[in-house]
Each structure stands twice: as structure tokens, then as C-alpha cells.
Amino acid sequence: MRKQRSLVVHARTAVLAALLPLVFATGHAQEGPQTNLPRVPLAAGMYQIDAQVALTPAQRQIGLMNRPEMPPQEGMLFVFEEPATQCFWMKNTLLPLTAAFVADDGTIVNLADMKPQTLDSHCSGKPVRFVLEMHQGWFAKKGIKAGFRLTGKPFQAGAR
Template identity: 35%
Template sequence: MSASRPFSLLRVLTLFCALAAFCQARAEPTLETVRIVTATGEHVFKVEIADTPKTRMRGLMFRKSMPQDQGMLFDFKSEEPVSMWMKNTHIPLDMVFVAHDGRVASIAADTEPFSEKIISSGEPALAVIELNAGAARRISLAPGDMVRHRLFRQ
């Protein structure tokens, strides 16, 4: 009996380590490519997809930083006026509101971290892309520019 007990403990520890590795691997977000076409050319960003109520609600809240070439794409599943806020969001962001056909509908640049002020799309949008503040200015993004991603009909 004493020989099997250490063996069982070893099996449990091995299983625990495998589970911990699996959970950590799952914690890494899957990134997809978004291409934004402006007057200055095509600009590529890697984005996390927020397409469930839970992921859309959490968004980028509580994160302290984000690489310059990354962002988050919120898929709202239907085109309608969209409202966002910056509650519990540490990173200043540019919010790019995108219509179903990939056209940039509007932009909220340099949003204020932690603000509970409502930020509206101003017109119907299917999605919002959140990028680090200053990205829209850096790539000369303007309403009417195009976003290329599997989500948008083009």
C-alpha cells in the first residue's frame, strides 16, 4: 500500500501540472489580422476578438498595456448605434466604429482612461476596434476608410 500511495500522488501532481499548463495556454488570446486602409496605405494590426457578451463586457479593462500593433475587435453581431465607456480601463484608446461593410463610421480618439462617460458611435456600427491612443492619428484614419477582416462584407 505504501508503494502505491506515492505513485498516486505523483499521478495527481502530473495531472495538476498538465491542467495548469492547459489553462495558461488557454489564457493567451488568439489574435487575428485586421487591415485598415487609409490615405497613407494599408496598416496591419493583430486583434483579439470580443464576440460574446462576457468578452465584450470585459474588453480591455484592467490591462496596464498593449503592444502598439495590437488591439481588440468587438463584434456586436448586428449593426446598430453602439455605446462604449472606459470604466476600469487603464490604457488610453482610440475607438474605431465600423459598419457592416468595413467602412469606418466614426472615430473616438484619445479616450480618457477610467472615464464612465458614454462614447457613442453616432451612427450604426457592427463593430468597434480599440487601438492604443494615437494610432488613428498615426495612420491618418478617417471616416470612410476601409477595414478588412472576415467579419465585414466587402
């Protein structure tokens, strides 16, 4: 039995070793920052936000990783298929960020400050479909807290 398990482990290792070059050759590995995503204008009261939109699982996984800088009014809106407890971390993320966990109608459920390059988990206080990441302190400097309502096309009833 032990010999049979060993053969299975070696077979799996061989398959993974054969597939790795294909994964990297097809562009699924992201080396640099993701800066070419579609954008959507959002507003937080009188403040305008230029949000890149991460829609796919791959786009959401990469997020703002490896990005050395970002304009102050820019952020990233993560859009999920269904409301769920969303949890974020900062692996390979160079900028300190604040995550706003946002309900379908644009109401901020909770905010979480996140330190760069950590694996600390930051989760929504209740199920949400949207998470907006901005520079850390952006919301606080503008007096925006949980309960504040963001506006923009993603939060309109017809957009769901």
C-alpha cells in the first residue's frame, strides 16, 4: 500500500511539473500590476472615485498586487456574483489600503485598514457583493464611515 501511495504522489508531481510551463506560457501568472481593467466612476458624496473593476476570479485574486503607486482618487471595485462574507488580505500588495465592504445599494457595511504585504484577514460584517479598495485613510480624511452610501452604476437596481 505504501509503495502504491508513493507512485501516486510521484505521478501527481510529474503532472504538475508538466503543467507549470503551460500555466506560465498562457499568461495566467501575473508579474506586474494589473492596470488595464475596465473603469467605472463612483461617488462618495461630492468626492469622485475612478474605480478599476475586478469582475473575474483571476482579476479579483490579483487585485492591486505589485502596484507601487496609485493616484489618490483611484481605487479598485471588486464585484462578486452573490452576496457573501468577503475576506481580503494583502499578499504582494505594496500600498496600504482601506477596504470598504459595500452592500448592493452602495451602503458601506464596514471599513478595514489593511497593512501591505500581510496575510491578515479583513472581512465584511455581513454578506456583500462589492468591496472598494482605496488608499488607506482616504475614507477617514473625507469623514466617510460605515452607513455612508456610495453612488454609481454598480449600485443602481438595474445593474444587478
